[in-house]
Amino acid sequence: MKNKRLPGSLFGLLVRNYLLFTLTLLAIAGGVFCLWNASVSRLYRFTDWDALMGDPALYAEDYDSLRPYLSGKGDAFAIYDGAGTLLYASADGFDAACTPEELACVPLWSSNTGVDAFEQTGEDGSIRRLVVRYTYQQDGQTMDVMVLDQDYQVLYGGLEPGKDTYTPGEYQYLTGRRFPGGSLFRDTFYATDGGARTLLLLERSLSDPSADQLYRSSWRIWLLSIPLYLLSAGLFIWWMGCKIGRPLRRLNDAVNAQAEGRTVRVGDCGGTREIRSIGESFDRFSDRLAESEAERQRLDQGRQKLIADISHDLKTPITVIAGYIDAICDGKVPPPEQERYLRAIQNRAEALTELVNTFHEYSKVEHPEFVLHPERSDVCEFLRAYLAGKYSEIDLAGFTLEISIPEQPLFCALDQPQFRRVLDNLLSNALRHNRLGTRLCFALSCTDTAAVLRVADNGTGIPPDRARHIFEPFTVGSDARSGKGSGLGLSITRRIMEKHGGSISLAARPTPGWSTEFILKLPLDSSR
Structure with missing residues (x-):
């Protein structure tokens, strides 16, 4: 009890919980901010396309493992085979099939080029399309110009030698209008099976509406602070109720119980120092009353039971x-x-x-001065001699006997006359309370520290409501005291076994084949 932690004061409890609640709110705000910051950081993280194209998983066609390279703003990639069939796409929106000409219109990742397109409608309703390709080099910038009519025929200039017409799909891939708000590039590689593959790289700009929508939705993370605040406030309210409200309720219940003649302990209610001091003082007062009342009732009940049992057994x-x-x-x-x-x-x-x-x-x-006079004895030999002397009595009573005794000796410190009384009590009870033809069993075994004797029969058994009290004084096999036995034999047996340093118990679940089984344990004597 010296190391028992003393409870704090009520003032200290309030101060500590106020500071802890404040720190909890700060922790909630910091945690939500970290989540929001991580979400925004992921949104503004750019895709490392060079690392993606250099990863061996690309050539091994393990495309799912390349997804971690993508940023959170909507970048994506797709893989097409040599015929233009889509093999894999990290996001929706890519065409299921593209012609090689359409794919060739996409600028190479290593070309450092950019394409702008402008459209103008004439007075006659015709459409002219101006396409400008910029190529960035170390010594400056070059520019190629091309004009297309409304049917995508080249009217002036050109970007590719010998190409004088485009399809709508080729125009969209060339000008980047296939994916508005993003830039499209391509690269060619060979898979491990030797087949040519085209890699399309879609890089979204931060001005893309989808990226802007992601940024605005990231602020919803701050809504987590509302349920977290309500949860923390509820926990602190519950905690204060446990530390203050519960002890006070227990004190009130104890006072009401004392007024009704019942006793309730409150000293260990777990409250603050002031509340617990009141509870301990109340407990001391209540304990003194309860001890005196319990002692008086115990003496009265014991005396009444003793007188009733003795008078009943003597009266008949x-x-x-x-x-x-x-x-x-x-x-x-x-x-x-x-x-x-x-x-x-x-x-x-x-x-x-x-x-x-x-x-x-x-x-x-039961007298405090009762002592045994034990001697080192072989329990196996003692049990054989005892059962040999009782065999004729068991046989004349119409019972059969089963014996299991090990060959090697088991030495225990025995007061042989008293231990013989133990066996007599168990045997006489079995003979008295069972029918003819009942089988009796005496089985001796040992553990590392004790000799274990099992005395069992397959007779009528002991009613469960009596089995719980079978070793108490004046307890017999049934509620009707018929005069067969005083109800003291098993009490004497238990006392003798305890004096030997052993024990006796009634098996709650006897070994299959037996209805009643007593288990006696005697400590082994290893003095020699």
Whole structure:
């Protein structure tokens, strides 16, 4: 108890919880900010296209493993085979098939080029398309110009030698209008199977509407602070209720219980120092009242039970003896019948003597000065000799006996007369309370530290409600005290086993094949 932590004061509890709640709110704000910052950082992170194109997974066609290279603003890539069939796309929107000419219109990643396109409608409704390609070099910038009509025929200039017409798809890929708000590039590589592949790289700009939408939606992360605040506030309210409200309620319940004659402890309610001090003072006062009342009731109940049990066990034989004597003295018994009456009186007197002797033995073993005189004995040999002497009694009673005793000796410190009394009590109970033909079993075994004796039978068994109290004084096999046994035998048996340093118990679940099984344990004597 020296290391028991003392409770704090009420003022200290309020200060600590206020500071802890403030720190919790700051932690919530910091955590939400970190989540928002991570989301925005991912949005503004650019795709490392060079690392993606240099990854061996690209050539091994393990395209899913390339997704971590992509930024959070909507960049994507697609893989086409030599015939222009889409093999893989990291996002929706790519065409399922492209002609080689369409793919050739996409600028190469390594070309450092850019394309601008302008459209103008004439007075006659015709459309002219101006396409300008910029090539950036170390010594400056070059520019190629091309004019297309509304049917995509080249009217002036050109970007590719010998190409004088374009399809709508080629025009979209050439000018980047296939993916508005993004830049499209291509690269060619060969897969491990030797097949040519075209890699399309779609790079979204931060001004793209989808990227702007992602940025605006990132602010929704701050909405997490509302449920987190409500959750933390609820937890702190519950915690304060536990630390203050619960102890006060227990104090109130204890006061009401004391007024009703019941006792409730409150000293360990877990409150603050002031509340716990009140509870401990109340407990001391309540304990003194409860101890005196419990002691008085225990003494009264014990005395009443002892008197009732002894008077019941003595009353029956005394009543029979008195009745027979009165009948003989009053001349109501014919002379030929008097011997039978006298024999009955003798039998009752012997039963009464046995009962008194049992009371004497019980009082003796329960006396604080009762001691054993143990000697180092072989339990196996002792048990064989005992059962050999009892065999005729068991056989005449119509019972069968099963014995299991190991060949090697098991030495224990035994007071042989007292241990014989233990076995006598168990055997007499089995013979008295079971039918003819019942099998008895004495099985001896050992553990590392104890000899274990199992005494069992397959008779009527002990009712469960009686089994819980079978070792208590004056407990018999049924609620009706029929005079068969004093109910003290097993109490004496338990006391003797405890004096030997061992134990006796009734198996809650006997070994299959047996209805009643007592387990006796004696510590092994390893002194030699």
